[in-house]
Amino acid sequence: MTERLRVIINGRVYTPEGVIEQGVVTVVGDKIAAAGETTPLLPDLTAAKVIDAAGLHVLPGLIDLHIHGLGGFDAMQGQVAEMAAELPRHGVTAFLPTTIAAPLAELAELLEGMAATIAARPPGARILGMHLEGPFLSPRQTGMMDARFLRPFRWEEFEPLQAASRGWLKMMTLAPEEGEALSAIPRLLEQGVLPSIGHSDATFEQVRAAVQQGLAHATHIYNAMHGFHHREPGVVGAVWYSDEVIAQVIADGVHVHPAALALLLRLKTPERVALISDAAPIAGLPPGEYTWGGKQVILEGQTCRSLDGRLAGSVALMDAGLRTLVQTVGLPLERALVMATAVPAGVLSLNKGALAPGRDADIVLLDDALQPQWTMIEGQVVYDALPGR
Numbered sequence: 001m002t003e004r005l006r007v008i009i010n011g012r013v014y015t016p017e018g019v020i021e022q023g024v025v026t027v028v029g030d031k032i033a034a035a036g037e038t039t040p041l042l043p044d045l046t047a048a049k050v051i052d053a054a055g056l057h058v059l060p061g062l063i064d065l066h067i068h069g070l071g072g073f074d075a076m077q078g079q080v081a082e083m084a085a086e087l088p089r090h091g092v093t094a095f096l097p098t099t100i101a102a103p104l105a106e107l108a109e110l111l112e113g114m115a116a117t118i119a120a121r122p123p124g125a126r127i128l129g130m131h132l133e134g135p136f137l138s139p140r141q142t143g144m145m146d147a148r149f150l151r152p153f154r155w156e157e158f159e160p161l162q163a164a165s166r167g168w169l170k171m172m173t174l175a176p177e178e179g180e181a182l183s184a185i186p187r188l189l190e191q192g193v194l195p196s197i198g199h200s201d202a203t204f205e206q207v208r209a210a211v212q213q214g215l216a217h218a219t220h221i222y223n224a225m226h227g228f229h230h231r232e233p234g235v236v237g238a239v240w241y242s243d244e245v246i247a248q249v250i251a252d253g254v255h256v257h258p259a260a261l262a263l264l265l266r267l268k269t270p271e272r273v274a275l276i277s278d279a280a281p282i283a284g285l286p287p288g289e290y291t292w293g294g295k296q297v298i299l300e301g302q303t304c305r306s307l308d309g310r311l312a313g314s315v316a317l318m319d320a321g322l323r324t325l326v327q328t329v330g331l332p333l334e335r336a337l338v339m340a341t342a343v344p345a346g347v348l349s350l351n352k353g354a355l356a357p358g359r360d361a362d363i364v365l366l367d368d369a370l371q372p373q374w375t376m377i378e379g380q381v382v383y384d385a386l387p388g389r
Contacts (some may be wrong), residue, residue: 003029009152011053011365015355019334025058027361030379035355049386055325056373059337060353061093061362063344065171065274066131066248068098069281070317076100076293078113088383090317091372093362094126094352095169099148100293101134102318104157115166120144124382128348129170132161137199138175141369143224144312145199146293149281152179162191169193170348176210180315185213199224201233207238211245217347220278221247221264222256240267246347251324252316254303258328274347275321275339280304280313
């Protein structure tokens with residue numbers, strides 16, 4: 001049977017080679033067949049489903065490496081299929097559901113359930129695996145984590161979690177100065193788990209030692225980590241300094257000041273920064289008081305805070321972060337996109353993150369306000385707010 005042909009025409013197409021005005025993207029089955037100039041690439045349209053993207057930006061699907069939930073759905077409640085169904089309206093086509101600290105037995109049970117859901121491939125955004133944020137974190141950099149559940153890293157405690165994940169554990173935030181974490185970094189990498197420094201009180205020298213062991217990722221830079229000082233550069237300074245390390249950043253305009261975002265991008269460049277949402281399960285809900293992770297949190301305006309005033313995750317999804325980078329920080333859209341597509345795809349070695357032949361057909365159309373209007377995942381349209389096109 002001939003694979004279905006879809007052709008997106010007349011849009012502003014963002015390819016690895018540059019931005020193509022009035023470009024075309026051709027999709028055959030679940031893969032991109034071509035992307036670029038209209039004239040040489042436009043196929044015979046008689047057998048194609050044509051999408052007219054006039055006035056729209058055509059870009060790769062956004063990839064979120066760090067998200068706890070949205071719309072009332074919570075990764076800690078195993079609601080990852082529901083998250084997958086909601087994310088395409090925000091332009092997200094793939095994601096890593098992310099945990100928070102909890103008792104080890106509870107985490108193992110949760111990971112086992114998540115693994116079964118991932119293997120079932122529910123519709124919506126592709127679930128890439130799991131991101132374990134906690135419990136192997138510093139009690140001096142808790143953020144919104146419950147300090148009762150934080151513990152130094154021990155391989156014998158990690159191993160049951162890895163087994164419960166059935167190989168789907170792809171990233172783990174840890175504090176390399178705690179327990180056996182430093183020496184475990186090479187072993188984690190061998191098992192396909194990407195260690196990421198976060199919720200860490202490490203010194204500059206301790207971080208550099210971890211980098212020598214293979215550490216190459218940092219969780220929500222600036223937040224819940226030893227800050228920069230000119231006599232002790234800390235975790236922040238070490239991430240800035242270390243070209244090997246890709247830094248996750250929350251661009252909601254609250255967690256990180258726009259000037260600090262701009263500074264990070266000058267020091268690291270967008271090619272070494274991954275945009276994340278770190279969205280809390282209450283993202284997208286009305287203002288009010290909610291419970292998350294056993295704690296009361298208050299959603300008001302653009303912030304989610306615990307009762308003691310600490311930020312408790314973000315309430316802005318990836319599309320909102322993209323808008324902050326472009327509209328507030330002043331980054332060109334094609335540069336901001338790198339952080340939300342190519343970089344996270346590279347981190348997990350995915351066949352995604354670019355409008356290029358052979359890549360998965362994960363495509364998003366944004367209007368001029370950078371609001372998602374249409375989302376395709378692996379050749380299937382899963383969100384469409386463009387009636388009549």
